[in-house]
Amino acid sequence: xxxxxxxxxxxxxxxxxxxxxxxxxxxxxxxxxxxxxxxxxxxxxxxxxxxxxxxxxxxxxxxxxxxxxxxxxxxxxxxxxxxxxxxxxxxxxxxxxxxxxxxxxxxxxxxxxxxxxxxxxxxxxxxxxxxxxxxxxxxxxxxxxxxxxxxxxxxxxxxxxxxxxxxxxxxxxxxxxxxxxxxxxxxxxx
Amino acid sequence: xxxxxxxxxxxxxxxxxxxxxxxxxxxxxxxxxxxxxxxxxxxxxxxxxxxxxxxxxxxxxxxxxxxxxxxxxxxxxxxxxxxxxxxxxxxxxxxxxxxxxxxxxxxxxxxxxxxxxxxxxxxxxxxxxxxxxxxxxxxxxxxxxxxxxxxxxxxxxxxxxxxxxxxxxxxxxxxxxxxxxxxxxxxxxx
Numbered sequence: 001x002x003x004x005x006x007x008x009x010x011x012x013x014x015x016x017x018x019x020x021x022x023x024x025x026x027x028x029x030x031x032x033x034x035x036x037x038x039x040x041x042x043x044x045x046x047x048x049x050x051x052x053x054x055x056x057x058x059x060x061x062x063x064x065x066x067x068x069x070x071x072x073x074x075x076x077x078x079x080x081x082x083x084x085x086x087x088x089x090x091x092x093x094x095x096x097x098x099x100x101x102x103x104x105x106x107x108x109x110x111x112x113x114x115x116x117x118x119x120x121x122x123x124x125x126x127x128x129x130x131x132x133x134x135x136x137x138x139x140x141x142x143x144x145x146x147x148x149x150x151x152x153x154x155x156x157x158x159x160x161x162x163x164x165x166x167x168x169x170x171x172x173x174x175x176x177x178x179x180x181x182x183x184x185x186x187x188x189x190x
Numbered sequence: 191x192x193x194x195x196x197x198x199x200x201x202x203x204x205x206x207x208x209x210x211x212x213x214x215x216x217x218x219x220x221x222x223x224x225x226x227x228x229x230x231x232x233x234x235x236x237x238x239x240x241x242x243x244x245x246x247x248x249x250x251x252x253x254x255x256x257x258x259x260x261x262x263x264x265x266x267x268x269x270x271x272x273x274x275x276x277x278x279x280x281x282x283x284x285x286x287x288x289x290x291x292x293x294x295x296x297x298x299x300x301x302x303x304x305x306x307x308x309x310x311x312x313x314x315x316x317x318x319x320x321x322x323x324x325x326x327x328x329x330x331x332x333x334x335x336x337x338x339x340x341x342x343x344x345x346x347x348x349x350x351x352x353x354x355x356x357x358x359x360x361x362x363x364x365x366x367x368x369x370x371x372x373x374x375x376x377x378x379x380x
Contacts, residue, residue: 029267029303032259059248059268063256069222070260077219078249113219 001041001175004153005188007034014181018128018156026153027060027125038175039067042123042151045173046072049148051121053077055114055136057096057107061124064153068123076123077114079107079139094138099129099159107135109143116144127152127174130161137170149173156181157189191231191365194343195378197224204371208318208346216343217250217315228365229257232313232341235363236262239338241311243267245304245326247286247297251314254343258313266313267304269297269329284328289319289349297325299333306334317342317364320351327360339363346371347379 013021025031042064054076056065065076081096083105090111097104114120122136133150140147149171155162157177165172177189203211215221232254244266246255255266271286273295280301287294304310312326323340330337339361345352347367355362367379 023300024302025265028270028300029265030256030259031265032256033263035256036260059252059270062249062252063266066220066222066225066253066256069220070226073223075215075219075221076253080218080249110213110218112214 001038003034003037004176008154008176008178009186012186014183014186018159018181020126020154020156020178020181022154026064030063035063035067036070038064038153039069040071041175042068042121042173043071046121046148046151049121050119051148052118053114053120053145054123055079055109055120055140056123057081057132057136060126064125065123068121068151072121077109079109079136081105082108092139092142094135094142096135097131099131107132107139109139111143114140114143114145118143118145119148120145121148122150123152124150125153127155127162127172128159130165133161133165151175154178191228193224193227194366198344198366198368199376202376204373204376208349208371210316210344210346210368210371212344216254220253225253225257226260228254228343229259230261231365232258232311232363233261236311236338236341239311240309241338242308243304243310243335244313245269245299245310245330246313247271247322247326250316254315255313258311258341262311267299269299269326271295272298282329282332284325284332286325287321289321297322297329299329301333304330304333304335308333308335309338310335311338312340313342314340315343317345317352317362318349320355323351323355341365344368 057079069076092109094107152174155174155177179187179189247269259266282299284297342364345364345367369377369379
C-alpha cells in the first residue's frame with residue numbers, strides 16, 4: 001500500500017536491534033484518518049470471506065483492528081497479555097515469546113468470545129518472527145474457529161515469520177512488507 | 191445515554207467486589223457499530239472545544255478513544271502501563287494505583303506525543319475511584335497541555351472519583367453513571 005510505504009519512509013525510525021519505530025502514527029500515537037484508510041484496505045481484501053469477528057492482541061493492534069471492523073461491520077475481540085502462565089476461568093490461552101521485549105507471556109481470551117461458528121480475521125500492527133500471530137492462531141484453534149487469514153500493517157519480510165505462515169497455507173495480507181532495513185536505507189518487497 | 195444504559199442492563203454482569211463486567215461489548219469484545227455511536231456522542235459533547243488530541247491509557251480505552259477521534263478528526267495517543275517505576279528516554283510518567291487489580295503501576299507516555307500546544311480530551315471506558323484519570327491529568331500537566339475535559343463510557347457514581355474531579359473543576363462527561371449496583375439491582379443517576 002503506497003500511502004503506508006510513504007508514511008514509513010517519512011516518519012519511521014530504524015533503531016538498533018531491527019526495531020522500526022512508527023509510534024508517531026501507527027501504534028502509540030495513532031493518526032486516526034490514516035488508520036481508517038488502512039482499515040478500509042484490510043476490509044476490501046477480506047470483503048468476500050464472511051468474516052464474523054476480528055481477533056487481535058493488546059495493545060497496539062486494537063486501533064487498527066477497530067478501523068478494519070468499522071468497514072467489515074463486525075465486532076473485535078482482543079487477547080490480553082498475562083505474565084502468569086495459569087489463568088482461572090473459562091479461558092483460552094497460548095504462550096507467546098516477545099521478540100521486541102525478550103520476555104515470555106501468555107495470551108488469554110475468555111472462551112465466551114470466540115467459538116466454532118466464527119470465521120475470524122487476525123489483525124496486528126507488526127509481523128516479524130510471527131510469535132504473536134502463532135499465539136492468536138492457537139487461540140482460534142482452541143475455540144474451533146475458522147481463520148480466514150491475517151491482516152498486518154507492517155511485515156518485516158527479512159524476519160521470515162510471514163513467509164513461514166504462508167508456507168503453512170495461512171493467508172497473510174501485509175499492507176507493507178519491508179525487505180531490508182538499516183540506519184540509512186529501507187527497501188520494500190514489491 | 192439511553193442506549194448505553196439499556197446495553198448495561200441487558201449485557202452487564204455485576205461481580206463481587208463492585209466489578210461491573212461489560213467485556214461482551216465495551217472493553218474486551220468490542221461491539222464496533224455501538225462503540226462508534228458512543229464515540230459520536232462524545233464528539234458531539236466536545237465539538238466546540240477545539241480538541242487537538244485524545245489521550246487514554248492502554249488497553250480498554252483505546253477502541254472508545256479511536257471511535258471518538260473518528261468524529262473529532264484528531265489523533266489519539268495512549269499511555270502504556272509499566273511495572274517499572276523508572277523508564278528511560280524522554281517520557282512523561284505518573285504513578286497509578288489500580289483499584290480493580292489491587293496493584294500499582296506507572297503510566298508512561300513519550301514526551302514527543304503531547305505538548306503545550308495541545309488541547310487534550312481524556313477518554314476511558316470506566317471511571318470509579320479516578321486513579322487512572324488522575325494519572326492522565328498528571329501526564330497532561332507535565333506536558334503543559336490544556337485538558338478540555340474527560341469523557342467516560344461508564345462512571346461508577348458511588349465510588350466518587352468523578353464527583354471529586356468535578357469538585358476540582360474538571361469537566362467530566364460520562365455517558366452512563368451508575369448510582370448503585372448489587373447482584374440483583376442497578377440504578378442510574380439521572
